[in-house]
Amino acid sequence: MSRITGAVRVAGIVGNPVAHSLSPIIHNAWIEALGLDAAYAAFAPRDADGFATLVEAGRAGLIAGVNVTAPFKEQAFALADAATDTARASGSANILRFRDGEVEADSADGEGLLWALKDQAPGLDLNGAPVVMLGAGGAARAAVAALAVAGARVRIVNRTRERAEALAADIGLGVQSADPDSAFEGAQLVVNALSATPQLDPARFQPGTVVMDMSYRPVETPFLKAAKAAGLTTVDGLAMLIGQAGPSFRVLFDVESPAIDPRPLLLAHLGEAG
Missing domain, CATH: 3.40.50.720 (NAD(P)-binding Rossmann-like Domain)
Known part of the structure; x- marks a missing residue:
């Protein structure tokens, strides 16, 4: 059972719109399975300025990192201080990791x-x-x-x-x-x-x-x-979503995702048969 204390590690998904995202379902299921003191939320900045403000919150140590989806992936890459080879190859980022005031861009897409x-x-x-x-x-x-x-x-x-x-x-x-x-x-x-x-x-x-x-x-x-x-x-695209979630989880929470297939949970959420 996961627990949330004053030492909680907060991460999430950033996009607009983002309410439809399945990423919180995947990550929070893994958090609970591992019993981590952590939470994965959804953030929906109104615009590019709002996204930049969120990145500054990360620099300030308020959040550990975020996955990034449309329309902010290229802006995420541009705002980072450093980038992995994978992110540089594509010129975009779907992960931002915040550490000691620095921002690192990564891409698991x-x-x-x-x-x-x-x-x-x-x-x-x-x-x-x-x-x-x-x-x-x-x-x-x-x-x-x-x-x-x-x-x-x-x-x-x-x-x-x-x-x-x-x-x-x-x-x-x-x-x-x-x-x-x-x-x-x-x-x-x-x-x-x-x-x-x-x-x-x-x-x-x-x-x-x-x-x-x-x-x-x-x-x-x-x-x-x-x-x-x-x-x-x-x-299908659901397999791609699951495939990028594992490396994202590792970057955001510094631990490997558990050997739990989230596909049945996601199909149930979508109301589709397996």
Whole structure:
């Protein structure tokens, strides 16, 4: 049983909106399982100034660290005094750790994506694999970096070609922007990082293509449902969320997460069957 005393270690998730976040469910379940004197809350700054104020509270020692979600990931990276190699590779952060007045940026989004692929598509070998990333926004940034570092040949397809080209230039590592008409040729993995359902028919992908959607509301999105109907292997965004939670927990609370799978708890919260 967890306990809260005057020595409580406070961390949380920062975003706007953030009330829908499942991260507090995961982290507080792990806190309780380990009996930690800790709490994981949700913070919703109104704007960039509000987020900067929260970071200053961290510098002042009021909170131990935070996970960061939209729209603050790039600002989080910019405000940090130091950054891990992973965060620098993507130019964004989904973790800020506060220690002795200093702010360190880290990113577990890419690790979460790779964990999800290993968990739900264990037969996929990313080394040298052609991969299509749908979208070039904040959600895609860390994912593209992680895939490229893993050896994938990433092609970014985005409605605004210039934004795809800018992201490809930022990441480097052979990442390219691609024309939608030719991008899917030979692709072994297609990842949706768009907030909307892609206007694509997965039945047109080559047999054996793995299809991933970074969204998890619903867990089986229309895109994944169509891919499954086409006989393709699918990977859901809930697996990615769980995959990034473990390394986040380690950074925020200085302890490994327990061997408890939060997926059944999250599915119950979402009202979906396992």
